[in-house]
Amino acid sequence: MTIWLHSEVGHNQDAKKEVKAFNSEDVFTTPKPERLLERILILATNPGDLVLDSFLGSGTTAAVAHKMGRRWIGIELGEHCHTHCIPRLRKVIDGEDPGGITKAVGWKGGGGFRYYRLGPSLIVKDEWGNPIINPEFNAAMLAEAMCKLEGFRYAPSEDIYWIHGKSTETDFIYVTTQFMSKQMLARLSDEVGSERSLLICCSAFRCDPSQFPNLTIKKIPKAVLQKCEWGHDDYSLEVKNLPAAPPTLEQEEPDDRPANSRRKSGKGKPRQASLFDMGGDQ
Ligand SMILES: C[S@@+](CC[C@H](N)C(=O)[O-])C[C@H]1O[C@@H](n2cnc3c(N)ncnc32)[C@H](O)[C@@H]1O
Incomplete structure (x- = not known):
């Protein structure tokens, strides 16, 4: 099936309503419906997989990945990271987001995330x-x-x-x-x-x-x-070489x-918690 009907995966008006639930003053211009992302993640991932959205927008991908038991990384340079993504994901975690796919997947809340701000180049x-x-x-x-x-x-x-x-x-x-x-x-x-x-x-x-x-x-x-x-033009991530979680x-x-x-540089020793650790904080 290459046609995804809006009756199955939603449409932009659904998406606007979903986003409005978190920020009614400033509705994100191009949100995707949660059901659309759900369809994509069902096809492309398994529970526990890592889902990357490097253009997070209103945070739909991360919210859906979270509700579906996937881990996720979201990257966003706009201020709506603070006005849309973080409030939305906090509500997902607190079980206070009744919209989108919440009922369909039986989402009740839980988990967490870490937030990092990219610093200037060293x-x-x-x-x-x-x-x-x-x-x-x-x-x-x-x-x-x-x-x-x-x-x-x-x-x-x-x-x-x-x-x-x-x-x-x-x-x-x-x-x-x-x-x-x-x-x-x-x-x-x-x-x-x-x-x-x-x-x-x-x-x-x-x-x-x-x-x-x-x-x-x-x-x-x-x-x-x-x-x-x-100095590369292409920093493509080699997924097969992802760092393993530290012991x-x-x-x-x-x-x-x-x-x-012992090895003096601290190599091979327990490190700072990495991005891929399961334990989360908000
Ligand atoms: C169309 S939206 C993404 C929509 C989102 N992926 C979704 O599924 O709803 C594109 C987003 O990418 C962000 N963006 C653009 N260039 C970026 C960059 N270099 N790094 C991080 N975010 C970027 C924009 O601020 C915007 O929020």
Whole structure:
């Protein structure tokens, strides 16, 4: 069947009514009826699958995916993300959206979502075309971004200036735009001691890093450039290479080795909750 009748999948007037239930003052101009999205998701997905709508609009795709037990990612650059999508999805979760496919699928509410705002680019080019840290990033933003990229939980210490985050109880990260001299690194290495390890992300350093077995030293623009993809016209997502959910703490193997003999960058350790974690918050 290639003809989808409006008696089966709805039409734009249905969609306008569905959207009006969440925002009657500013009705989205091109909403789709929930039944249309339901038909598409029945054909193309299974429960638990991840549904991406990178042009979320009024949030119909996410609302329908949620009610149908699919996970979802919605991307929206317009202000209606706040005036339409978020209020709508909150009502879906709270079981306060009686419209659309709610009755047909027996939706009662539940689940959750995380909301992220895209920050400015961490790396920009200087007047000679060289990559530099974006001056819009203050020290805290930079530390938080580097924690995320390097797999550390952002947790700046009030007492110890070189602790900006941790990957385990003994593995830490220090982010600075300073040049690190050999003397500075020697002092840090002493303070870190043999039971702990520290990843230092700095703009430059001078020394042979192997003299400090408890330190790993990375240069920031280079470390960021290696972690991300840049300069493509096409950033197509390879669905088959989607990152797997990180292991839960219970699944982890105990690691009895001393801190400085473990992998120092925190790789392979429990990370910040990822977008693909099931536990949600609103
Ligand atoms: C026609 S609407 C999408 C309708 C929606 N997918 C649905 O099923 O009802 C297109 C949306 O894409 C958003 N948009 C356009 N360019 C975008 C971009 N580069 N990133 C994110 N959202 C974008 C617009 O603000 C608009 O809300």
